[in-house]
Amino acid sequence: MNRRVRVRFAPSPTGPLHMGGVRTALYNYLFAKKHGGDFLLRIEDTDQTRFVEGAENYIIESLKWCGIMPNEGQGIGGDFGPYKQSERKDANMYTQYAMQLVESGHAYYAFDTAEELEEMRELAKKAKMPNWQYNSITRGSLKNSISLSEDEVKARLDVGDPFTIRIKMPRNEDVRFHDEIRGWVTVNTNNLDDKVLYKSDGMPTYHLANIVDDHLMEITHVIRGEEWLPSAPLHVLLYRYLGWEETMPLFAHLPLLLKPDGNGKLSKRDGDRLGFPVFPLEWKDPSTGEISSGYKQKGYFKESFINMLAFLGWNPGTPQEIFSLDELVEAFTLERVSKSGAKFDPDKTKWFNQQYLRSKSDLELGSLLKEKIQGDFSLEYLAGVANLMKERASFIDDMLEGDYFFGKPSEYDKDTVNKKWKPETPALISELKERFANVSEWKSEVLESTFKTFLEEKGLGMGAILPNFRLTVTGKGMGPSMFAIAELLGKEETLTRMQEGIDKI
RNA sequence: GGCCCGUUCGUCUAGGGGUUAGGACACAUGGUUUUCAUCCAUGAAACAGGGGUUCGAUUCCCCUACGGGCUACCA
Numbered sequence: 001m002n003r004r005v006r007v008r009f010a011p012s013p014t015g016p017l018h019m020g021g022v023r024t025a026l027y028n029y030l031f032a033k034k035h036g037g038d039f040l041l042r043i044e045d046t047d048q049t050r051f052v053e054g055a056e057n058y059i060i061e062s063l064k065w066c067g068i069m070p071n072e073g074q075g076i077g078g079d080f081g082p083y084k085q086s087e088r089k090d091a092n093m094y095t096q097y098a099m100q101l102v103e104s105g106h107a108y109y110a111f112d113t114a115e116e117l118e119e120m121r122e123l124a125k126k127a128k129m130p131n132w133q134y135n136s137i138t139r140g141s142l143k144n145s146i147s148l149s150e151d152e153v154k155a156r157l158d159v160g161d162p163f164t165i166r167i168k169m170p171r172n173e174d175v176r177f178h179d180e181i182r183g184w185v186t187v188n189t190n191n192l193d194d195k196v197l198y199k200s201d202g203m204p205t206y207h208l209a210n211i212v213d214d215h216l217m218e219i220t221h222v223i224r225g226e227e228w229l230p231s232a233p234l235h236v237l238l239y240r241y242l243g244w245e246e247t248m249p250l251f252a253h254l255p256l257l258l259k260p261d262g263n264g265k266l267s268k269r270d271g272d273r274l275g276f277p278v279f280p281l282e283w284k285d286p287s288t289g290e291i292s293s294g295y296k297q298k299g300y301f302k303e304s305f306i307n308m309l310a311f312l313g314w315n316p317g318t319p320q321e322i323f324s325l326d327e328l329v330e331a332f333t334l335e336r337v338s339k340s341g342a343k344f345d346p347d348k349t350k351w352f353n354q355q356y357l358r359s360k361s362d363l364e365l366g367s368l369l370k371e372k373i374q375g376d377f378s379l380e381y382l383a384g385v386a387n388l389m390k391e392r393a394s395f396i397d398d399m400l401e402g403d404y405f406f407g408k409p410s411e412y413d414k415d416t417v418n419k420k421w422k423p424e425t426p427a428l429i430s431e432l433k434e435r436f437a438n439v440s441e442w443k444s445e446v447l448e449s450t451f452k453t454f455l456e457e458k459g460l461g462m463g464a465i466l467p468n469f470r471l472t473v474t475g476k477g478m479g480p481s482m483f484a485i486a487e488l489l490g491k492e493e494t495l496t497r498m499q500e501g502i503d504k505i
Numbered sequence: 506g507g508c509c510c511g512u513u514c515g516u517c518u519a520g521g522g523g524u525u526a527g528g529a530c531a532c533a534u535g536g537u538u539u540u541c542a543u544c545c546a547u548g549a550a551a552c553a554g555g556g557g558u559u560c561g562a563u564u565c566c567c568c569u570a571c572g573g574g575c576u577a578c579c580a
Binding site: 010011012014044045046047049050110112113114117118121128129130131133162164166179182185186187188190191192193195196198199200201203205206207210225226227228229230231232233253255256258260263264265311312313315317318319321338339340341342343344345347348349350351352358389390391392393416461462463464465466467469470476477478479480481482 | 506507508509510511512516517518519520527528529530531538539540541542543544572573574575576577578579580
C-alpha cells in the first residue's frame with residue numbers, strides 16, 4: 001500500500017498552455033518532489049479535431065522555462081509509454097478495456113448518430129426539458145445494445161455500422177469519494193448520464209483514456225482543475241467496474257483561477273483587455289497568425305511567475321511570501337490548498353517581479369541589461385547602472401528608463417525646463433562645471449561635498465540648481481542620485497554634457 | 506433548469522466557539538530624499554443574509570442569496 005508517489009500533468013494540445021494549466025502542473029510538480037516521486041507529462045489528444053500545430057512543443061517549452069519539467073513522459077521518455085493518447089490508441093491500449101466493460105454489462109454499444117442525439121436534445125429543449133440525457137430512462141428508447149435485439153446488434157456490428165460505447169450508469173446509487181482538498185463528495189448516479197467511453201472514430205474519450213492511462217501508469221494522485229469535479233464520480237465508477245478500485249488514485253481538485261475584475265474563469269480575453277499575459281511564453285496562432293504575449297517576453301522572471309502562481313490558491317500558513325522552487329517543494333501540502341477560486345492580481349505579480357529583481361546581484365542585472373541595449377558597454381559599467389536603477393525598477397526594461405547612461409540626452413524634459421531653468425541658470429551651471437573640473441577625485445561623495453560648498457557660497461538651495469544639473473546631464477527631471485550618476489558617467493562625459501546643456505536649453 | 510463546489514478587508518489570504526479578526530498587494534497620509542523611486546511609520550478597509558445549537562458564533566448545523574464549475578461521440 002506504500003506506493004511510490006506518481007502524479008501527472010495531462011494537458012491536451014489544443015493551444016498554448018494557459019497559466020492556470022501551469023499552476024496545475026506546478027502543484028503536481030511540487031507534490032511529486034515533496035514526496036520523492038515521479039511527475040509525468042501525458043498528452044491527451046483524443047480529440048483529433050482540436051489538434052493545434054505546435055501546441056505540444058509549446059507545453060514542453062513552457063514547463064522547461066518554468067523549471068518544472070516532468071521527469072517522465074512525452075518528449076522525455078520512461079517505462080510507461082507511449083505518453084500520448086493517440087499513440088496509445090494506435091498501440092491498441094484502450095479497446096480491450098472498453099470490451100471488458102461491455103462484457104461485464106457495465107457498458108453497451110450505441111448506434112445513435114451525433115445528429116440524431118442533437119435533434120433529440122433540441123426537441124426536449126422545446127418541450128421545456130433542458131436537461132435531456134442519455135441515461136437509464138432514455139436509453140431504452142434509443143438505438144443501442146440494450147434496446148435492440150441481440151441479432152440486430154450483431155448485424156449492425158457485422159456490417160460495420162458506426163457505434164459508440166457508453167457506460168451503463170446504474171440507477172439511484174450514491175457514489176462517494178474523498179477529495180484531498182474538499183473532503184467527501186457524494187453524487188447520486190441519477191444525476192449522471194451514460195457518457196460515451198469510446199467514440200465512433202475509434203478513439204476513447206477522455207473519461208476512459210484517463211482512467212486506463214492513470215491505472216497503467218500507476219498514478220497515485222490525480223491533481224487537476226475543479227472543472228473535473230463533476231465527472232469524478234464517473235471516473236470512480238470506471239475504476240470500480242474495471243476492478244481497479246484498490247489502486248485508485250487519490251483525487252485533489254484545484255480551485256479555479258478567476259479574472260481580476262468581475263467573475264468567471266480567467267481567459268485569454270481578460271489578458272488582452274487588462275493588459276497582462278495569460279500564457280507563460282509568447283504564442284503565435286498557426287492559423288490566424290495572431291500573437292499572444294507571454295510572461296517571459298514581457299520581462300517576468302520565471303521565479304516570480306512561479307512564486308506568484310504558487311500563491312494563487314495555496315499559502316504556507318506563515319508570513320513568508322518569497323519562495324524559491326525548492327522552498328515551495330519543501331512547504332507545499334495539499335491540505336493548505338484553498339477551496340475557493342482565486343482572482344488573479346496583476347499588481348501583485350508585478351510586485352513579485354520587483355522583489356526578485358532587487359534580490360539579484362548588480363552583475364547579474366548588468367548582464368541582463370546587456371541583452372537589451374545596443375552599444376559596447378562593459379559589464380562593470382552596466383552593473384553600475386543596475387546598481388543605481390534597480391530600486392526604481394520592477395522589470396529589466398524599467399532600467400532602460402535611464403537611457404542617459406547609454407548616450408547623451410537627445411532632448412530635455414520640457415516640464416522641468418519650464419519650471420527650473422531660469423535666466424541665471426546657464427551662468428550657475430557654468431560655474432559649477434568649473435568647480436567640478438577642478439575636483440581631484442571623481443567620486444560621488446566628493447562631488448556632493450563640492451556641490452554643497454558651492455551652494456553655500458552662493459547662498460542657494462538644492463532646488464535651485466540640482467534639477468538643472470540633472471537636466472543638463474540626463475535630460476530628465478528625476479532619477480537616482482545625480483552625484484552617483486556623474487561618477488558612473490565619468491568626469492569628461494559629465495562636463496561635456498553640462499556644457500551642451502547650457503548651449504542647447 | 507438540474508447537479509456539484511464555493512463565500513473573511515477592493516485583491517490574495519491567516520485564523521477559529523470568547524481575538525483590538527492578523528499579514529501581503531493595491532490605496533491614503535506623514536517622515537526620509539534635490540526629484541522620482543526605495544525605505545520607515547501610520548491609516549482606512551472584511552467574517553454575504555436569516556434561522557438554529559450554545560452562557561457565547563465570524564467559527565458548528567440548516568435555509569436563503571450570490572458566485573463559479575459541469576451539464577458534447579471536448580478535454
